[in-house]
Amino acid sequence: MDRKFGFVSLTGRTNVGKSTLLNSLFQKKISITSRKPQTTRNRILGILSKGNNQIVFLDSPGVHVGYKRALNKYMNKTARACYEEVDLVVFVVDRGKWQKEEDSILKNLKELNKPILLAINKIDRVKNNNNILPIINELNSKYPFEAIIPVSALKKVKVDLLLSKIIETIPAGEFHYPIENEKEFSKSFFISEIIREKAINRLGDELPYRINVQIEKIDEGKSIQHIHSNIHVESSSQKAILLGKNGAMIKSIGMSSRKELEKELKSKVNLQLRIKVKKNWTNDINLLSKYGYD
Numbered sequence: 001m002d003r004k005f006g007f008v009s010l011t012g013r014t015n016v017g018k019s020t021l022l023n024s025l026f027q028k029k030i031s032i033t034s035r036k037p038q039t040t041r042n043r044i045l046g047i048l049s050k051g052n053n054q055i056v057f058l059d060s061p062g063v064h065v066g067y068k069r070a071l072n073k074y075m076n077k078t079a080r081a082c083y084e085e086v087d088l089v090v091f092v093v094d095r096g097k098w099q100k101e102e103d104s105i106l107k108n109l110k111e112l113n114k115p116i117l118l119a120i121n122k123i124d125r126v127k128n129n130n131n132i133l134p135i136i137n138e139l140n141s142k143y144p145f146e147a148i149i150p151v152s153a154l155k156k157v158k159v160d161l162l163l164s165k166i167i168e169t170i171p172a173g174e175f176h177y178p179i180e181n182e183k184e185f186s187k188s189f190f191i192s193e194i195i196r197e198k199a200i201n202r203l204g205d206e207l208p209y210r211i212n213v214q215i216e217k218i219d220e221g222k223s224i225q226h227i228h229s230n231i232h233v234e235s236s237s238q239k240a241i242l243l244g245k246n247g248a249m250i251k252s253i254g255m256s257s258r259k260e261l262e263k264e265l266k267s268k269v270n271l272q273l274r275i276k277v278k279k280n281w282t283n284d285i286n287l288l289s290k291y292g293y294d
C-alpha cells in the first residue's frame with residue numbers, strides 16, 4: 001500500500017484543548033496543558049508514525065485577541081504560521097462556544113483554501129447527547145468542512161475517529177522523519193515546559209503570563225541528572241509571589257516538577273530553581289528572542 005504523509009496543525013482559540021488533544025493522539029505527554037489560557041507559546045511538533053502513515057502535528061499557541069504585549073504578538077503570529085504551513089488544519093473549538101477568535105481564524109483559513117476538519121472538543125461537558133446534533137448543524141453552516149467530529153480530548157472519546165479522518169485526508173507521500181522520532185524539540189525545552197506547567201497550575205490568574213523558564217545547565221551524572229533552571233518574572237513583587245510564604249510556592253513547583261521529570265527522563269533528578277527578575281521581558285524584543293520567542 002502507498003504511504004501517506006502530511007503536516008497537520010491543531011488550530012484554535014486559546015484554552016479549547018489543542019495540547020490535550022495532541023497528547024491524546026499520542027497517548028503520552030508531548031505538550032503541556034493547563035486550565036489557564038495562553039499555555040502553549042511555541043510551535044510544538046509531534047511526529048506520529050502509524051503503519052503506512054506519518055503525520056507531523058503542529059500544536060500551536062491559541063489565538064487570543066485583545067493583548068498587546070510583544071509575547072502575545074509572537075504567539076498569535078506563531079499560531080498563524082502553523083496553519084499556513086500545513087496540508088490539513090484541524091480546527092479545534094470548545095463545544096458550541098463560537099467567539100470572535102473563531103470568526104477571525106475561519107476568515108483566515110478560508111483564504112488559504114485548505115482542507116479543514118472541525119473537531120468539537122469537550123463533548124464530555126455536553127450533558128445530553130441530543131444536544132450535540134444542534135451544535136453540529138450550526139457549525140456545519142459556517143464552512144464546508146471536510147468533516148465535523150465531536151471529541152473529548154480529555155476523556156479520549158472519538159479521538160481515534162478523528163485520527164482516521166486525518167489519515168484519510170492527508171496526501172500520498174514519503175515519510176519525512178525516521179519512525180522512531182516522536183518529537184522535534186530539545187530535551188531542555190521539554191524540561192522547561194514541564195516546570196512552567198507546574199508553575200502555571202499553582203499560580204493565580206496573572207502571573208502565569210509573566211513567567212519564563214530557562215534551563216541553564218544539565219549535568220548528567222551516572223545515576224542522577226542535575227538540572228539548573230531559572231524562572232524569570234517581571235518584578236520583585238512577582239518574585240515574592242513565586243517564592244511564597246517561607247519559599248513554600250517555589251518548593252511545591254520544584255517538587256512536582258522533579259517528580260514528573262524523573263518519570264519522563266527515567267532517571268533521578270536534582271532540580272535547582274532560581275528566580276530572576278527580568279523587567280518587562282514579555283514586551284522586550286531582545287529578551288524574547290534570547291528566550292526563544294523569535
Ligand SMILES: Nc1nc2c(ncn2[C@@H]2O[C@H](COP(=O)(O)OP(=O)(O)OP(=O)(O)O)[C@@H](O)[C@H]2O)c(=O)[nH]1
Nearest residue numbers: 014015016017018019020034038039040062153154
Ligand atoms: N472537560 C474537558 N476538558 C478538556 C478537554 N480537553 C481539554 N480540556 C481542558 O481544557 C483546558 C485547556 O486545555 P489545553 O490543552 O491546555 O488547551 P489549549 O487549546 O492547548 O490552550 P492554549 O495552549 O492556552 O492555547 C485544560 O484544563 C484541559 O484539561 C475535554 O475534552 N474535556
Ligand SMILES: [Mg+2]
Nearest residue numbers: 018019039040
Ligand atoms: Mg496548548
